[in-house]
Amino acid sequence: MLTKTKIYLSSPHMGGSEQKFVADAFDTNWIAPLGPHVDGFENDLTNYLGGNKHIAALSSGTAAIHIALQLLDISKGDEVLCQSFTFSASANPVIYQGATPVFIDSESDTWNMSPELLEIAIKDRIENYKKPKAIIAVHLYGMPYKANEINAIAKKYEIPVIEDSAEALGSTYFGQACGTLSDIGILSFNGNKIITTSGGGALIANTESLKKKTVFLSTQARDNAPHYEHSSIGFNYRMSNVLAGIGRGQMEVLDDRVDARRRNFEYYKKNISKNNNISFLEEPENLFSNRWITCVETSSFEQRESIRLELLKDDIESRPLWKPMHMQPVFKDCLHFTDGTSEKLFEKGLCLPSGSNLSENDLERIVSIINKNPVHDK
Ligand SMILES: *Cc1c(COP(=O)(O)O)cnc(C)c1O
Numbered sequence: 621m622l623t624k625t626k627i628y629l630s631s632p633h634m635g636g637s638e639q640k641f642v643a644d645a646f647d648t649n650w651i652a653p654l655g656p657h658v659d660g661f662e663n664d665l666t667n668y669l670g671g672n673k674h675i676a677a678l679s680s681g682t683a684a685i686h687i688a689l690q691l692l693d694i695s696k697g698d699e700v701l702c703q704s705f706t707f708s709a710s711a712n713p714v715i716y717q718g719a720t721p722v723f724i725d726s727e728s729d730t731w732n733m734s735p736e737l738l739e740i741a742i743k744d745r746i747e748n749y750k751k752p753k754a755i756i757a758v759h760l761y762g763m764p765y766k767a768n769e770i771n772a773i774a775k776k777y778e779i780p781v782i783e784d785s786a787e788a789l790g791s792t793y794f795g796q797a798c799g800t801l802s803d804i805g806i807l808s809f810n811g812n813k814i815i816t817t818s819g820g821g822a823l824i825a826n827t828e829s830l831k832k833k834t835v836f837l838s839t840q841a842r843d844n845a846p847h848y849e850h851s852s853i854g855f856n857y858r859m860s861n862v863l864a865g866i867g868r869g870q871m872e873v874l875d876d877r878v879d880a881r882r883r884n885f886e887y888y889k890k891n892i893s894k895n896n897n898i899s900f901l902e903e904p905e906n907l908f909s910n911r912w913i914t915c916v917e918t919s920s921f922e923q924r925e926s927i928r929l930e931l932l933k934d935d936i937e938s939r940p941l942w943k944p945m946h947m948q949p950v951f952k953d954c955l956h957f958t959d960g961t962s963e964k965l966f967e968k969g970l971c972l973p974s975g976s977n978l979s980e981n982d983l984e985r986i987v988s989i990i991n992k993n994p995v996h997d998k
Contacts, residue, residue: 624934624935624985625935626935627935627936627937627973627982628937628973628975629913629937629938629939629971629973629974629975630812630813630913630973630974630975631811631812631977632811632812632816632818633873633877633975633976633977634866634869634870635869635870635872635873635876636869636873637868637869637872638865638866638868638869638870639869640869641657641865641869642865642869644657644865645861645865646862650862651860651861651862652860652861654839654858654860654861655861655864656861657861657862657864657867658677658859658860658861658864660864661817661859661864661865661867662676662677662864664867664868664871665677665807665822668797668871668874669797669799669800670796670797670800673799673800673805673826674824674825674826674827674828674830674831675822675823675824675825676822676823676825676834676835676838677820677822677858677859677864677867678820678821678822678823678834678838678857678858678859679819679820679856679858679860680808680810680819680820680857681709681784681786681806681807681808681809681810681821681822682709682712682713682808682821683821683838683855683857684807684821684822684823685709685710685782685784685806686713686716686717686855686857687823687834687837687838687855687857688713688782688804688806688823689714689716689717689719689754689782690837691804691825691830691833691834692753692780692782692803692804693753694714694717694719694753694754695717695718695719696717696718697718697720698719698720698752698753698754699719699722699745699751699753700714700719700720700721700722700752700753700754700756701721701722701723701724701738701741701745701752701754701755701756701779702714702721702722702723702724702755702756702945703723703724703726703732703733703756703757703758703760703765703784704723704724704725704944704945704956704958704962705726705731705732705758705760705941705942705944705945705961705965706758706760706784706945707786707942708945708948708950709786709808710756710758710784710786710945711723711756711945714756719753720954721945721951721954722741722745722752722954722955722956723944723946723951723954723955723956723957723958724737724738724741724956724957724958725737725946725956725957725958725959725960725961726760726962726965727766727961728961729904730763730764730765730766730901730904730907731760731763731901731961731962732757732758732760732763732766733755733757733758733765733766733770734959734961735766735769735770735773737958737959738755738770738773739773740957741957742773742777742779744957751777752779753779753780754779754781754782755770755774755779755781756781756784757770757782757783757784757802758784758786758787759783759784759785759787759788759791759798760942761787761901761909761911761912761913761915762788762790762791762814762881762909762910762911762913763788763791763901763903763909764788764791764798764801764907764908764909767783767793767801767802768794770802771802780802780803780804781803781804782802782803782804783798783802783803783804783805783806783824784806785798785805785806785807785824786806786810786821787808787813787814787912788909788910789807789813789815789874789910790814790874790875790877790878790910791907791909791910792907792908793906793907793908794906794907795906799824803826804823804824804826804830805823805824806821806822806823806824807821807822807824808820808821809822809863809867809870813912814874814877814878814912815867815870815871815873815874815877816866816870817859817863817864817866817870818866819863820859820863820864820867822859835858836854837852837855837857838855838856838857839854839856839857839858840854840856841854842854876976877910877976878910878911880976880977881910881911881912881914881974881976882909882910882911884914884972884973884974884976884978884983885900885911887983887987888900888914888916888972888986888987891984891987891991892916892987892990892991893990893991896919896923896990897918897919897923898916898917898918898919898990899916899917900915900916900917901915901917912974913971913972913974914974915941915969915970915971915972916969916970916972917965917968917969918968918969918970919968920968921967921968923968924940924967924968924969924970927970927989927990928940928970930989930992931986931989931990934989936973936985936986936989937973938970938971938972938973939970939971940966940969940971941965941966941969941971942966943966944958944962946958946962947963947966972986973986
């Protein structure tokens with residue numbers, strides 16, 4: 621009997637040159653942190669993102685958000701406005717800094733931070749003498765948030781924006797790369813992201829001096845002295861030269877990965893039967909998503925679960941959409957400005973397998989199970 625292989629939600633997909641770069645790191649004994657691949661990877665990213673940013677490769681996207689908050693002097697007692705519909709790593713670093721997250725719901729046409737709710741929240745916090753110190757907005761699943769609207773509000777109230785672009789490398793907003801649309805951007809190269817270094821991240825800064833500060837803080841904050849001298853608290857957050865080698869190989873295939881993930885989306889949209897009452901998140905005009913994960917909104921929690929469980933029976937991984945942060949036990953005491961949008965998405969939404977290495981056969985197998993699933997009424 622033919623054994624079927626497990627289909628993952630989003631698995632690493634090497635291009636071919638990664639091993640060459642890693643071998644080079646071994647051959648030259650640049651195994652220690654830093655080295656030429658780190659510079660090379662940062663240059664590749666800078667060029668890819670449009671050439672006018674200053675990028676520091678770090679150990680994770682979470683580390684990048686943590687450093688971003690420090691660059692903005694976020695500290696104990698401060699409030700930070702954060703998109704509720706996201707992965708917890710967007711919000712956790714706020715807690716690391718002793719600050720308090722306040723969660724903002726999404727809008728239905730991008731599933732990202734609602735500009736209206738953002739402004740309502742800012743006004744409320746200012747009235748309560750708690751002007752927020754930063755905004756963390758997220759390009760969830762690769763779909764750009766409405767940066768013009770968010771930036772206009774941020775500017776009006778003079779609050780800096782951290783752009784969580786962990787899921788959106790390769791996405792663009794009015795032609796401009798996601799990650800470069802705000803004061804500070806971050807990327808992730810975790811194993812499930814569109815490209816991976818097995819684990820890694822980057823901070824995208826507007827100036828060379830902010831990049832220098834990022835590198836300083838992420839390499840233990842050593843002052844300039846022959847011995848180890850410290851006048852601030854540092855972190856061990858820099859990316860290693862070996863992993864940056866993997867990143868350089870991955871950058872060669874990034875555009876192919878975006879194409880492949882967008883093809884997955886198109887395949888699902890075309891082949892999932894209309895009878896299923898399943899809807900897809902379309903791209904608003906001038907927004908280009910890398911379609912990191914193809915997400916669908918089913919007609920009910922029951923339908924969502926029955927599809928998920930049927931797929932699981934065939935060893936196919938799918939997953940409910942992110943559980944909003946304002947619903948998470950760990951953040952239950954946090955203020956939130958919500959209107960039910962992300963709660964509804966969490967109830968009915970499902971992430972379908974979306975790896976760039978899925979075959980046509982894999983996609984057929986997935987869709988045939990979904991189409992066999994009984995239809996539920998709205
Ligand atoms: C993956 C992810 C992060 C964290 O990145 P890591 O590299 O895994 O630390 C942050 N925000 C979002 C939205 C993510 O998807």
